[in-house]
Amino acid sequence: MKNISNEERKRQKREAILESARRVFAKKGLIDVTMKDIIDACGISRGGIYLYFDSVDEIFIETVKRRNSRKFDSIRSAIKENQAFDELLDTYFNSHKERLLNTINDSMLRAMYEYYFTHKSEEDQEFQQAQMAATKQTIYEILELGIKQRVLAAQSLDTLAENFMFVIEGLSVLALIGDITEAQIDGQFSLMKSLLPRI
Numbered sequence: 001m002k003n004i005s006n007e008e009r010k011r012q013k014r015e016a017i018l019e020s021a022r023r024v025f026a027k028k029g030l031i032d033v034t035m036k037d038i039i040d041a042c043g044i045s046r047g048g049i050y051l052y053f054d055s056v057d058e059i060f061i062e063t064v065k066r067r068n069s070r071k072f073d074s075i076r077s078a079i080k081e082n083q084a085f086d087e088l089l090d091t092y093f094n095s096h097k098e099r100l101l102n103t104i105n106d107s108m109l110r111a112m113y114e115y116y117f118t119h120k121s122e123e124d125q126e127f128q129q130a131q132m133a134a135t136k137q138t139i140y141e142i143l144e145l146g147i148k149q150r151v152l153a154a155q156s157l158d159t160l161a162e163n164f165m166f167v168i169e170g171l172s173v174l175a176l177i178g179d180i181t182e183a184q185i186d187g188q189f190s191l192m193k194s195l196l197p198r199i
Contacts (some may be wrong), residue, residue, distance in 0.1 A: 014052050017042050018066055021059045022108070030060055030111035031118065040109040060115060061127060065146045067108070068134055071095075074136050085146040090144060097169055100175040100185055109175055146196070153197040166193055 004012075020042035022177035024033055033056055039049055053059045078088050103109050116128050146152035167188055174180040 010052075011043070011059060013048075015046060016050055017049060018059065018063050021065045024069065025063060025111045028109050028111075029107045029115040030056075033060075033067060033111075040128050057115075057119070064108075064112065064131070068131070072134065072138055073175065075142065079141055079145050082145075082149070085142070085151045086136065089142055092138070093192075095191070096171070097144060097182070097185050100171055100180065101182060103175045103178075109172055113173070113176060132165060132169070136161045137167060138198070139164045143196075153199050155197050160195060160197075163195070 017038070021038045024041050025036050028037065035046070035049070035056055036057060038056065039046055042049070052060070057184060073094065075088070078091070099109065110129070115124075118125075140157060143152060143157050143161060147154045147157070169189060171185060174184075
């Protein structure tokens with residue numbers, strides 16, 4: 001049997017901490033989470049967890065980056081495989097729809113906005129801008145696929161991607177306060193699709 005290297009063991013432990021933390025954030029948001037909550041969830045000693053992370057905030061940022069990286073990787077793979085544009089766009093919108101309708105059961109969205117409202121340093125604002133830019137970039141790359149497949153005309157991509165990002169963020173805020181319906185989400189996504197410069 002192959003021995004696991006020390007570096008691999010460290011990587012696995014770090015991943016286990018982040019996965020346990022994600023479940024804690026999904027359940028409690030951010031403001032109410034303590035280091036003890038995360039320690040209890042992952043079953044690692046206090047000293048053990050501090051070998052990897054210094055604070056709840058640091059764990060939260062890494063959890064978000066990890067989640068976004070995985071989500072973006074799946075979109076990037078679909079683009080690389082030249083998945084049909086309309087199919088990929090529907091998959092993307094449906095993933096957002098599911099997230100928006102399940103905000104009560106999964107508080108990662110609430111945790112994100114709690115972070116934005118309570119953290120105001122320049123570094124925190126850069127983190128927030130990076131999250132918005134990642135959403136816009138994902139949409140932009142999906143739209144580029146539409147151009148490559150000759151489904152869309154090559155016009156106003158940047159403006160459309162930014163507009164779609166703002167609509168998704170607005171829907172997210174409404175979902176957080178519990179003031180959105182499935183019909184409203186479907187209506188907004190249909191409107192967004194109608195704005196696409198189809199050939």
